[in-house]
Amino acid sequence: DAMVIQNPRYQVTQFGKPVTLSCSQTLNHNVMYWYQQKSSQAPKLLFHYYDKDFNNEADTPDNFQSRRPNTSFCFLDIRSPGLGDAAMYLCATSRVQGGTEAFFGQGTRLTVV
């Protein structure tokens, strides 16, 4: 009965090779978020979509992009992964923008070799 599903759970990519992480939700929530979580650190918000409106955090590198083709799916594209991009990437959803709880996926562990 998973409601926010991230695929794959583990992803290995080569330095500089584009990679895409996927997230889907069955909650029909308006808002979808992408977080980056490095070891022993708090999740860091990269960007979020409110419906089709994209909201980028000021300090998110241009190397990170996102797409949301429909309500259910959201993708995180890393155009040229560096070693410093190795992390757990978390997808989350919420019903509205602010004021409600977020539901998280299991995360995708990205390794860059």
Added chain:
Amino acid sequence: AQRVTQPEKLLSVFKGAPVELKCNYSYSGSPELFWYVQYSRQRLQLLLRHISRESIKGFTADLNKGETSFHLKKPFAQEEDSAMYYCAPPLGTFGEGTQLTVNP
């Protein structure tokens, strides 16, 4: 912007002891705050929201506007409470997190 601070990165208590995980916020207006928990190898999940004033797994959290705090408390800690706890506003920025370890 809404900001929260969790001053303790690590907290260790013995089973049966009271535990308090601190969270302070620093923005005006009526804050909306949540506590999330991440057990080992599990997804991040909501533990408490301030508006519900409920008790989940024995934990409570009261919003103290005078002290700008939203501390998480449990009178008798259990080993299964060992986890990472994050205080967060509704959108975006999490606190740094507190790793709670409950020793037998």
